[in-house]
Amino acid sequence: MSTTKKITVTAVAVALGLVALSACGGSSDSGDKGDDAKSVTLVSHDSFNVSKDVLKAFEKSSGYKVNVLKDGDAGAAVNKAILSKDNPQGDVFFGVDNTLLSRALDNGLFQSYEAKGSDQIASQFRVDQGKHRVTPVDSGDICVNYDKKYFADKKLAPPKSFADLTKPAYKDLLVTENASTSSPGLGFLLGTAAQYGDDGWQGYWKKLKDNGVKVVDGWEQAYNEEFSGSAGGKKAKGDRPLVVSYASSPPVEVLYAKPQPEEAPTGVATGTCFRQVEYAGLLSNAKNEKGGKALLDFLISDKFQNDMPLNMFVNPVREKAELPELFVEHGVKVDNPETMDPKKIADNREQWVKSWTSLVLK
Amino acid sequence: MAVPVAFFAVFFAYPVAAIVARGLKVGGQWQFGRIADVVGQSDVRHVLWFTTWQALASTALTLLIALPGAYVFARFEFRGKQVLRAVATVPFVLPTVVVGTAFLALLGRGGLLDDMWGVRLDTTVWAILLAHVFFNYAVVVRTVGGLWSQLDPRQEEAARMLGASRWTAWRTVTLPALGPAVAAAALMVFLFTFTSFGVVQILGGPAYSTLEVEIYRQTAQLLDLPTAAVLTIVQFAAVGVILAVHAWTVRRRETALRLVDASAVARRPRGVGQWSLFGGVLLTVAVLILLPLGVLIERSLSGPDGYGFTYYRELTSAEGGAFLVPPIEAVWNSLQYALAATAIALVIGGLAAAALTRKAGRLVRGFDALLMLPLGVSAVTVGFGFLITLDKPPLDLRSTWILVPLAQALVGVPFVVRTMLPVLRAVDGRLREAAAVLGASPMRAWREVDLPMVRRALLIAAGFAFAVSLGEFGATVFIARPDNPTLPVAVARLLGRAGELNYGQAMALSTILMVVCAVSLLLLERLRTDRTTGEF
Numbered sequence: 001m002s003t004t005k006k007i008t009v010t011a012v013a014v015a016l017g018l019v020a021l022s023a024c025g026g027s028s029d030s031g032d033k034g035d036d037a038k039s040v041t042l043v044s045h046d047s048f049n050v051s052k053d054v055l056k057a058f059e060k061s062s063g064y065k066v067n068v069l070k071d072g073d074a075g076a077a078v079n080k081a082i083l084s085k086d087n088p089q090g091d092v093f094f095g096v097d098n099t100l101l102s103r104a105l106d107n108g109l110f111q112s113y114e115a116k117g118s119d120q121i122a123s124q125f126r127v128d129q130g131k132h133r134v135t136p137v138d139s140g141d142i143c144v145n146y147d148k149k150y151f152a153d154k155k156l157a158p159p160k161s162f163a164d165l166t167k168p169a170y171k172d173l174l175v176t177e178n179a180s181t182s183s184p185g186l187g188f189l190l191g192t193a194a195q196y197g198d199d200g201w202q203g204y205w206k207k208l209k210d211n212g213v214k215v216v217d218g219w220e221q222a223y224n225e226e227f228s229g230s231a232g233g234k235k236a237k238g239d240r241p242l243v244v245s246y247a248s249s250p251p252v253e254v255l256y257a258k259p260q261p262e263e264a265p266t267g268v269a270t271g272t273c274f275r276q277v278e279y280a281g282l283l284s285n286a287k288n289e290k291g292g293k294a295l296l297d298f299l300i301s302d303k304f305q306n307d308m309p310l311n312m313f314v315n316p317v318r319e320k321a322e323l324p325e326l327f328v329e330h331g332v333k334v335d336n337p338e339t340m341d342p343k344k345i346a347d348n349r350e351q352w353v354k355s356w357t358s359l360v361l362k
Numbered sequence: 363m364a365v366p367v368a369f370f371a372v373f374f375a376y377p378v379a380a381i382v383a384r385g386l387k388v389g390g391q392w393q394f395g396r397i398a399d400v401v402g403q404s405d406v407r408h409v410l411w412f413t414t415w416q417a418l419a420s421t422a423l424t425l426l427i428a429l430p431g432a433y434v435f436a437r438f439e440f441r442g443k444q445v446l447r448a449v450a451t452v453p454f455v456l457p458t459v460v461v462g463t464a465f466l467a468l469l470g471r472g473g474l475l476d477d478m479w480g481v482r483l484d485t486t487v488w489a490i491l492l493a494h495v496f497f498n499y500a501v502v503v504r505t506v507g508g509l510w511s512q513l514d515p516r517q518e519e520a521a522r523m524l525g526a527s528r529w530t531a532w533r534t535v536t537l538p539a540l541g542p543a544v545a546a547a548a549l550m551v552f553l554f555t556f557t558s559f560g561v562v563q564i565l566g567g568p569a570y571s572t573l574e575v576e577i578y579r580q581t582a583q584l585l586d587l588p589t590a591a592v593l594t595i596v597q598f599a600a601v602g603v604i605l606a607v608h609a610w611t612v613r614r615r616e617t618a619l620r621l622v623d624a625s626a627v628a629r630r631p632r633g634v635g636q637w638s639l640f641g642g643v644l645l646t647v648a649v650l651i652l653l654p655l656g657v658l659i660e661r662s663l664s665g666p667d668g669y670g671f672t673y674y675r676e677l678t679s680a681e682g683g684a685f686l687v688p689p690i691e692a693v694w695n696s697l698q699y700a701l702a703a704t705a706i707a708l709v710i711g712g713l714a715a716a717a718l719t720r721k722a723g724r725l726v727r728g729f730d731a732l733l734m735l736p737l738g739v740s741a742v743t744v745g746f747g748f749l750i751t752l753d754k755p756p757l758d759l760r761s762t763w764i765l766v767p768l769a770q771a772l773v774g775v776p777f778v779v780r781t782m783l784p785v786l787r788a789v790d791g792r793l794r795e796a797a798a799v800l801g802a803s804p805m806r807a808w809r810e811v812d813l814p815m816v817r818r819a820l821l822i823a824a825g826f827a828f829a830v831s832l833g834e835f836g837a838t839v840f841i842a843r844p845d846n847p848t849l850p851v852a853v854a855r856l857l858g859r860a861g862e863l864n865y866g867q868a869m870a871l872s873t874i875l876m877v878v879c880a881v882s883l884l885l886l887e888r889l890r891t892d893r894t895t896g897e898f
Contacts, residue, residue, distance in 0.1 A: 041761075043842065046855060069761060071842040076582035076742075080749050080842070083384075083585075087753045089760055089842050103585065178568035180579060217563040220459060220857045224865055225466055231862030235661055236463070237471060249860045256861025258666050313859075350584060361569045 039065040040291030041090030043283070045077040046070050048094060049311035050304065058298045064291045074183055075100065082107045085284055091292035094137060094280035094299065098339075099186060101127070101134065101279060102346030110134055110281030116297040117318075125277055125317045127342070134279035137299050138314035141247035141334045142187035143273040144174070145266045147229030150241035159242065161271030162195050165208060172212035175226040175240040178361075180353045182218045183276075188244045189356055190345060191274030194338035198348070205359055214240060215360060223249075229266040231257070247273060248313040251330040255310070264330045273337035278314070363717035366710045366775070367729065372757070373768055374736055377747025378594070384750065385591025393588065400592040406576070410596060413572040416487065417556040420494035424551050425544070427495050427646060428502035434643040435503055436510035438636075439628040448883040450651055451500035451825070455833030455879040457850040458560025459857055460872045464654035465493050465565055474653065489565040494558065496650055498551045500829075505547040506540060508822045509784050511628065512621040513539055542787070546780040549608045553601065553737035553776075559836070573597050577740045582840075594743050601738030605731040621788060621815055655876060662869035666862060673866035677874075689871060692852040693878060696832055699848055700882075703767035703774055703831035704824055710771065711778025711823065716808070718779070719786040733779050736772040744769060745840025761842060769837035774827035781826060785819040786812060825886045832879055849875045 042048075048070060059065055069090055071077040078100045081093050085108065096104045104110065105128065114132040125136035144165065146158040159165050165174055177185030193201040216222050224232030227243035230253065250264035280299050282292045298304055305316040309324050316323070323331070386393050400406055435447055453461065467473050469492070470484040483489045513536060521531035557574045573593060580590035631640040665672035677690045711733075718730055736744070748769070752759045759765045789812055797807035813820075835850045847855065849871060856868035 046839075046851075047858070067761075068845055069842040070845060072582065072745075072839050076840065079582060079585040080746065083746065084749050084753065089749075181563075181568075181575075181583065215568050217568050220854075221462065221564055223860060224857060225463065225470075230860060230865070232865040235664070235865075236466065239471060245860070252860040253862070256859075256863035258672065258863060 038063065039067060040092070040288050040295050041067040041069060042295060043069045043071055043077070043081060043088070043090035043093045045074045045095040046072060047074070047312060051307050051311060054303055054307045057303065058295075062291075062294045062298070064288075064294060066295065078104055078109075081283070082109055085109055088283040088285055088287075091283060091286035091288045092280060092295045092299075093283055095278055096134070096281070097183075097276050097278045098342045099183075099190065099276070099345050099349065101342040104281075105133060106346075108284055111284050111286075113282045113293055113296060115293075115300055117300050120319060121300060121317045122319045127279075134281040135296055135300060136317045137278050137280050138308055138312065139275060139277045139317060140314040141273040141275050141337050142184045142191065142244065143247045143334065143337075144188075144269040145227070145229065145243050145245040145249050146269060147227065147241035148263075148265055148267050150228055158267060159269050159272070161269070162192060162204065164269070165213075165242070165272070166204070166211050168211070170211065170242065172214075173240055174208070174212075174242040174244075175214045175216060175222045176244040177219055177222050178215055178217050179356050184219050184244050184246065185215075186349075186353070187274040187276060188272075189352065190340055191272065191338040193348075193352060194274065194340045201352075202355060202359060205356065209360055213360075219245065229253075242269075246313065247332055247334050248309075248315075248327070250332070251326050252313055254330045255326055268332045268334070270332055270334050271336075273334045275334075275337040275339045277317075363713070363721075363729070366714035366717070366733070369710050370732060370736075370772075374739075374744070374772055375732075377751045378739060378743055379747075380751045381587070381743055381747040382591040382594055385587035385589075388588070396588050397592050397595065400589055401596065406593070406596075409571050409573055409576055410600070412570065413556060413574075414600065416490060416562075416570075416572070417552050417558070419487075420491050420498075420555040420558075421548055421552045423491050424495045424498045424502060425548055427650070428499045429506065429544070430639060431499065431643045431646065432503045432507040432510055434640055436507040437515075437628055438631050438640055440630065440640070444884060444887050445880075446647065447500075447503065448880040448887065449655070450503060450647060451829055451883055452655060452876045452879050453496050453651060454498075454500050455829045455850075455875060456872065457833065457835050457853050457875075458564065459854055460658065460868075461493060461496065461654070462560065462564030464657050465489060465496070467657040468654050469565075484565060485567040485569070487566065487570075490558075490562055490570070492650070493561045493565050494551075494555045496654065497561070498554055499647075499651060501550050501554070501826075502547045504822050504826065505550070505781055505784075506543045508781060508819055509543040509788075510536075510540060512785070512818065513627070514622045515627055539788075542784045545608060545611055546784060549604070549734065550737065550776065550780060552604060553734065556601065556604075557597075557738055557740055559740075573600075574740045578742045581742050581746055590743070594739070597739065598735070601735060602731070604738075605734055609727050609731060621785070658869055658876070659873050662866065662873045665866065673863065673870040674874075676863055676867050677870055687846075689847075689852050689856070689867060690874075692847050692849045692871070693874060695846045696849040696875075696878070697882075699763075699767050699770065699838075700828050700831040702764070703770035703834075704827040706767060706771035707774030707778050707827035707830075708820070708824055711775040711827070712782065712820070714775065715779050715782040715786055718783060719789075730779070730783075734776045737776050741769075741836025742840055744772070745837055748841060761844070763843070763846075765841050766838055766843065766848075767831065769841060770831040770834045771827070773834060773837075774830045777826035777830060778823040781823040782816055782819045785816050789815050821886050825883050828882055828886070829879060832875070832882070849878070 048068065055066060071080050074095055074097060078096050081088065082104065093109065110133040112131050112133055115135045118135060121136055125139060128134055144159065151158045156169060159170055164170065176188055179185040179189040192204050196204045214226065216226060222243050223230050223245055225236045226238045226240045227233040228238045228241045247268050250266045250268060253266055254260055254264050280296060282289065282296060286292045300318060302318070302321070305318045305321040308314060308316055309327055386396060435443065466484055469475055469482065469489050471482060475481040475483065518531045518535045521535050522528065526534065558572060559574045559578065562570050562572050563575060573596065577590050577593045577597065580586045580593060631637050662673055663669050678688050714733055718726055748765065749760065752765070793811045794807050797811050802810060833850060835854070838848055838851055853868050853871050853875070856864045856871065
């Protein structure tokens, strides 16, 4: 039949057209086949960032071209790395945090490699010392932020601790995120679980609920819509002066304002923090092991660690790393954040989120 | 037929089947018992129930509000019509995060309704339903309006001459002719709202959960593939039922119609009735669509020191640190993806529609339904499926850029098929036969007979495919990609960072996304296809 023939011809033409399209319209990065020993691929989540010149310097000194693949939010990126571990998309994975670390290790995502300069990393961040499957890269704290202006106008002292948040003075002031889909939301829940223990946290949340805590879906909505202290929140007439965010949010408010204010418009309730640590590791079936190792060394090198804070708004893990002035001036030092063993998180997380959901959202 | 089938087998059926199988197969054993376990949970049943009824309600409400709009856009001639039609399609491409923002300004605290009547609808089902109307208004206006504008009004006039009342004439002449297009639009709106993700989360609050959200949580957050697989099967089943109902209602309804040139039909509104209908539709569009969009534009312009283009200027510098390149480059990335996706969707969808016009029978109807399935399957399932299937030669596409437009075309194809099919089926077969008798090859007959008639539908379809790709967020996020963000991805990333400039740039970029979408659609509408539309 001539119709079929025509269609086949059309299809071939189309296929050729597509190839042509991908040849000329494609961006400079064609898929890296991995057999090219001169390039190394970093798989990460959407928040990964590094200054161009710092990355260029590494490429120059090591001789490897670096491809960065961003693979969704932190949770999705880790899970996809686990699913594809037999045939990974790259050589190094960066961005598995302490809430997901156990899952990654138990699934054999990483192979052992002790990065050069690991001895420079502050001891509190080191894990898996027997096997060195992961290397800590950065840490950050999830804390309640407050709107300075609101509390000054009301002549009310901002809250300092988890316990303060349930006091009548702070009724209907706090907005937080859904613990089952949002990473700061989960961090805040884990912080309360660490503070009040396995049996106590539910009672605490009951009080918090009675005190009018509002739960929205994600950080963007909580921070940019509901929180009265952020730029977006001011425009949206947000009416909650307390929000669950990061300890690094106030410096960011300063950095991204024109003109930069003398003082950050928001502060941090330092007794409400939960510490997140992010790790990187050499993927189990990496095609370019040597390049991957060099890349891991680079992630904890002076250069990268000093460059990182203003790109990802996290703290370096190197003891001698220099914090940028902005962090020193407008950031807060969180002395005793809540922490939790990754294994304990892995064992309880699902159950806790389930009970939290039926307790707070229903 | 072979090409679309192969396309769907490789880029849809195989990845989805693989990820579902991975969840249901433990140690080489199929665990079908899991299905009963999961479906037996009251939470899951609750989620399924909510998902279904909100989708039905959203669809009904959208049809109710948008059908008069379809009529006005099809039958009335007025200044600025094309611009307005393009603008009405803009919501369709906006990232849900941004739509959520716009709608909160309308329905939320301190929003318009709050100021006027003290009504707050955020965190209610109403907010979800209205936002769905906002999103899908254009779907109805374009699919139904496209056909409506080509119906010959003289048939209705003839019925009136023979003594039918205006209502009877409309009911017996126009409505049956429109039936397939209305059903197609309803189906698409239903599938869209059935798999709604961001709108439900942002406007409804975390208390509301759809199947889509649950699948995302189980897959992307908890890595509980068995549960996710069961939920995907449930979603499939529900979508399958809807498709069956749709097929059953439309079957035998698609008849040959007399199609005329659209421009000959439209005229200025006349009389009180027509003017009030016209005014009502304009008011609806103004409140429901222009107002939320206006809020975004206003926020993008209100800089740190009064109104101005501060945020737009920021977009051109790479200083911001959220990207290695100036955010404005996302415009170019988006356009490249959208062009590629549109090309793929038109080829696949066009071939499929042509095949479906020529043949009938059970197999073909099954194929028709298959083409619609991607609209009713969650992006995370497809994305994760790609990850575990397209990783070996010859299909080693995981980190190639073509994967993104391919995934977007999966969503675009159903639109192409649905907009072209009613028109193609309405073409009188005798014309083709006449052409064939006169010695034209099938291809030639198609070009000379069908193409002039479906040109309009083809352009509408292209517009849809383009808009889908421009605004598509799900697949783009679930496919690992080198750092060349599309507009929606860039907006989401800016919103994910604190600080006034980031927020402002997100609003500015959203506004640019709207403008890019509206301008692209206007250009498509203006295309005078004296030059034939490609190698069909």
